[in-house]
Amino acid sequence: MxxxxxxxxxxxxxxxxxxxxxxxxxxxxxxxxxxxxxxxxxxxxxxxxxxxxxxxxxTIERVLDGMERAFAERLPLINEDHPMSENLDEYEKFLRYCRTHSARFIALRRTGKLEGSMLLRAETLDLSTHRMPGRRNDEMHRLLVSYAVEGTLAVIERWLTEPEPLTPEHLSHVLLGATLSLDTVESSLDLESFD
CATH class of the missing domain: 1.10.10.60 (Homeodomain-like)
Known part of the structure; x- marks a missing residue:
């Protein structure tokens, strides 16, 4: 601002x-x-x-930036050093914020602005660098982070427009489980063949 x-x-x-x-x-x-x-x-x-x-x-662009920043700052990032309940709480808080500001969320998705800031935040904080030391393919990792962020945003948008959506608590379990399952995908790939 x-x-x-x-x-x-x-x-x-x-x-x-x-x-x-x-x-x-x-x-x-x-x-x-x-x-x-x-x-x-x-x-x-x-x-x-x-x-x-x-x-x-x-400018109008600055208005969009402020709206976008409010969502990006609340994006939950998984911290495996914390109990799972803390990660779920962070997802629930984010989902409640999205629901409270659902029109803004959907408008930002239409402009394409939300994805960029969320990806930048996720990559900057590097969601899971510590999970696979020495065996991580950077490009593969970036693709999986992109998949997780963009998939999460798409699921949230659909959730916001459903007539009888899941509760934030239930959806946080779904999103956290899906995100954590990407670790399994990354660890099961023969990353040597991608280098």
Whole structure:
């Protein structure tokens, strides 16, 4: 975000304005192609003037970046050094956030922005480097991380649009199990043949 609040009241008002802008952009993305959305259209949809928009963001892209960052920062990363219940709790928190902000999640999926930041976060933190020391093929590992992240996002999107979805608790078990099973895939491959 581009603005820096100076007091709690200003902070609350700024947060409210940013939410109005993000909610309006979400509605517009769900209604029309992203390239047809202008700052003027966005301000009209949000019920704000352009100076309010520019007090918080420089471009529509920056609004999307802020929305995207909120999801990416909550992406659960598996830590095998922690009890499984902690990993499940992290997945549940993420799923609850996705459900609370389901329209934003779906809008970001339409723009393709969500995948990039999630992959970057997963690769930067390197989901499972410590699992296979000395035997990991970097390209194969990146492909499996990509598969896990993009598959997880697709499953969550489908979950958000289902009429009677699983509970966050149940889905967290499914996603964690699927992600952990990729270790078995990676370890069972003859990685020497991929080098």
């Amino acid at each position: 581009d603005a820096s609040p100076t007091s709690p009241r200003t902070n609350r008002r700024a947060e409210q304005s940013r939410n109005l802008i993000q909610d309006a952009l979400t509605r517009l993305i769900l209604d029309r192609p992203e390239h047809r959305i202008t700052v003027t259209t966005l301000c009209r949809e949000a019920g704000i003037n352009r100076s309010t928009f520019y007090a918080h963001y420089r």
